Amino acid sequence: MPRVVVELPTMLAQVTGGRRRVDVEASTVRGALEAAFRAHPELRVHVLDESGRLRPHVLCFHNEVNSRWRESLDVPVSGGDRVTLLQAVSGG
Numbered sequence: 001m002p003r004v005v006v007e008l009p010t011m012l013a014q015v016t017g018g019r020r021r022v023d024v025e026a027s028t029v030r031g032a033l034e035a036a037f038r039a040h041p042e043l044r045v046h047v048l049d050e051s052g053r054l055r056p057h058v059l060c061f062h063n064e065v066n067s068r069w070r071e072s073l074d075v076p077v078s079g080g081d082r083v084t085l086l087q088a089v090s091g092g
Contacts (some may be wrong), residue, residue: 001025002079006036008043009087015042029062030073032083047085057088 006089011022016039024035037044049055060067061084062075077083 001027002077002081004032004077004079004081004083006032007082007084009056009085011087011089012043012046015046016040027069027076028073029075029077030082032077032081033060033073037051047088059086059088060084061086 002025004024004026005089008016008020008022010020018021020040020047022036022039024039026032026035033047037047047055047058047060053072054060054067060073061082062070062077063082067075
């Protein structure tokens with residue numbers, strides 16, 4: 001199975017012991033996220049809603065492609081790919 005890097009923003013690194021990268025083995029973007037959730041269970045509630053979809057304020061990129069432009073997270077990954085999570089921050 002390919003080795004993939006899940007990259008996290010600083011805000012989410014609070015639930016991974018400060019780690020901003022989680023190396024996982026997965027065959028899809030969804031699989032990479034699930035592997036990161038297994039390694040850091042508290043991460044799930046910050047990324048997915050109760051129905052298992054990305055929360056509205058969370059963006060997920062597979063390399064440079066925004067997952068919102070794809071029909072699902074079941075996109076195949078290759079070794080060395082990056083899955084990057086970003087959280088929108090607002091305020092003033």
